[in-house]
Amino acid sequence: MDNRAIGVFDSGVGGLTAVRRLHEIMPNEDIIYFGDTGRVPYGTRSPETILKYARQDVRFLRKFDIKAIVIACNTVSAVALETVAAETDVPIIGVVWPACAKALSATRTGRIGVIGTQATVRSGVYARMLTAARPGLSVHMQACPLFVPLAENGRVHRGDIVPETLAREYLAPIQAAGVDTLILACTHYPLLSEVIADVMGPDVTLIDSGAAAAESVRGMLIPAGDRAGDTRYFVSDDPEGFNRLAPGFLNGPLSHPAERVDISDY
Amino acid sequence: MDNRAIGVFDSGVGGLTAVRRLHEIMPNEDIIYFGDTGRVPYGTRSPETILKYARQDVRFLRKFDIKAIVIACNTVSAVALETVAAETDVPIIGVVWPACAKALSATRTGRIGVIGTQATVRSGVYARMLTAARPGLSVHMQACPLFVPLAENGRVHRGDIVPETLAREYLAPIQAAGVDTLILACTHYPLLSEVIADVMGPDVTLIDSGAAAAESVRGMLIPAGDRAGDTRYFVSDDPEGFNRLAPGFLNGPLSHPAERVDISDY
Numbered sequence: 339m340d341n342r343a344i345g346v347f348d349s350g351v352g353g354l355t356a357v358r359r360l361h362e363i364m365p366n367e368d369i370i371y372f373g374d375t376g377r378v379p380y381g382t383r384s385p386e387t388i389l390k391y392a393r394q395d396v397r398f399l400r401k402f403d404i405k406a407i408v409i410a411c412n413t414v415s416a417v418a419l420e421t422v423a424a425e426t427d428v429p430i431i432g433v434v435w436p437a438c439a440k441a442l443s444a445t446r447t448g449r450i451g452v453i454g455t456q457a458t459v460r461s462g463v464y465a466r467m468l469t470a471a472r473p474g475l476s477v478h479m480q481a482c483p484l485f486v487p488l489a490e491n492g493r494v495h496r497g498d499i500v501p502e503t504l505a506r507e508y509l510a511p512i513q514a515a516g517v518d519t520l521i522l523a524c525t526h527y528p529l530l531s532e533v534i535a536d537v538m539g540p541d542v543t544l545i546d547s548g549a550a551a552a553e554s555v556r557g558m559l560i561p562a563g564d565r566a567g568d569t570r571y572f573v574s575d576d577p578e579g580f581n582r583l584a585p586g587f588l589n590g591p592l593s594h595p596a597e598r599v600d601i602s603d604y
Numbered sequence: 605m606d607n608r609a610i611g612v613f614d615s616g617v618g619g620l621t622a623v624r625r626l627h628e629i630m631p632n633e634d635i636i637y638f639g640d641t642g643r644v645p646y647g648t649r650s651p652e653t654i655l656k657y658a659r660q661d662v663r664f665l666r667k668f669d670i671k672a673i674v675i676a677c678n679t680v681s682a683v684a685l686e687t688v689a690a691e692t693d694v695p696i697i698g699v700v701w702p703a704c705a706k707a708l709s710a711t712r713t714g715r716i717g718v719i720g721t722q723a724t725v726r727s728g729v730y731a732r733m734l735t736a737a738r739p740g741l742s743v744h745m746q747a748c749p750l751f752v753p754l755a756e757n758g759r760v761h762r763g764d765i766v767p768e769t770l771a772r773e774y775l776a777p778i779q780a781a782g783v784d785t786l787i788l789a790c791t792h793y794p795l796l797s798e799v800i801a802d803v804m805g806p807d808v809t810l811i812d813s814g815a816a817a818a819e820s821v822r823g824m825l826i827p828a829g830d831r832a833g834d835t836r837y838f839v840s841d842d843p844e845g846f847n848r849l850a851p852g853f854l855n856g857p858l859s860h861p862a863e864r865v866d867i868s869d870y
Binding site for chain 1: 642648766769842868
């Protein structure tokens with residue numbers, strides 16, 4: 339048994355979709371969550387800036403007695419995972435490969451769609467990983483730059499013409515490609531899954547990358563003993579906004595209100 | 605004559621609407637522009653974080669031989685102007701008072717609307733300044749949180765149902781209040797002025813806060829001598845995105861491509 343905590347970080351509140359799944363499937367684990375709310379979003383920034391921010395996020399989590407770090411952010415996982423993993427002395431789990439593995443199990447036709455931030459799509463890492471694992475796959479990527487602001491402003495519901503119009507536009511080329519599996523390669527996007535599913539139709543399987551990463555963690559880490567795990571939350575801006583948005587991502591209340599940390603010290 | 609440069613900063617690319625107006629009315633001036641593209645947006649962050657970032661932006665501009673600093677960002681002007689002005693040894697000009705002065709000249713009915721970021725609206729500074737200058741005014745403020753992402757993604761044109769729907773929603777209470785003057789209290793918003801004007805109708809005067817600040821600078825500073833001014837641009841993330849978006853805000857090409865600076869060093 340390994341009672342050390344699991345560190346999880348994201349650019350902001352989106353990574354809580356991974357924490358939610360960790361709570362469901364590994365309720366004994368202590369979790370330390372960091373959300374970089376003072377510098378969110380990451381997905382529109384350059385690879386150098388994303389790497390710099392990711393290194394600071396890892397250094398902050400290394401202050402705690404942790405057994406692994408989950409990068410619950412597709413942008414960081416796509417752009418900086420290998421570099422920070424090589425520099426860090428605990429296992430680092432990203433969301434990209436777990437999401438790919440789930441998509442490879444789900445697809446019947448070999449046509450897979452991937453939607454994410456501009457940085458994730460530009461990195462090309464999803465297409466490389468999927469086709470390396472199974473040559474001949476047809477992978478279709480599409481950036482959805484307004485989905486993160488929509489999720490952060492609660493504009494995610496069926497019947498709202500704003501997310502519905504943008505989802506129809508962004509997803510049109512993915513639909514035209516006839517995919518049967520769609521990776522939501524941004525931890526904010528599961529909040530829009532109702533609207534996305536309406537556009538894609540019932541025959542397309544949606545893959546939640548944060549949940550996939552959480553399931554991958556369970557298969558990999560020595561678990562904590564039989565007890566109730568505790569989760570602490572840290573953010574780099576005033577915790578008020580995070581505390582207000584978090585229950586929607588966690589699908590339940592925060593166990594503790596978030597604490598503030600100055601990430602530029604790391 | 606004072607040939608020292610004018611420093612201008614903003615959270616990102618939006619402050620170029622003020623630079624555009626400076627170019628038009630003060631073509632002899634050298635300008636040093638800083639856009640904090642590595643940490644944009646500011647308008648969703650807490651007052652403490654906004655003040656911290658503003659202080660770093662000012663310290664960067666103070667490296668140059670400048671005669672004044674224009675805070676071409678309503679969020680910083682609303683939240684941090686007085687503090688950084690008290691700490692700095694050159695005049696600091698914000699956008700709030702110049703925009704208020706222009707609105708006070710424009711209104712006939714005394715009913716003024718103000719739209720801006722969440723931080724600007726929460727600060728309440730526009731209502732305080734306007735009613736201090738003219739008691740009895742009726743001021744109506746409204747945050748438009750998705751306008752900045754729309755502007756940064758080029759979703760600003762008439763005929764696009766996404767900005768049109770959001771503009772109708774955000775502006776409904778302002779319209780219902782029967783304002784005759786509307787302050788665009790965010791330097792991104794002039795890009796949406798076509799859509800905003802369609803909703804508000806031809807009888808409402810729109811006030812561009814960046815342009816107002818530029819006009820205020822002209823009235824206040826000893827000008828440069830008779831020569832062609834030069835503008836240098838600095839950003840805190842990869843300049844590529846800035847260089848691509850900037851011509852839309854400047855309504856013309858960049859004189860020099862932007863240079864990158866690590867703002868966390870300041």
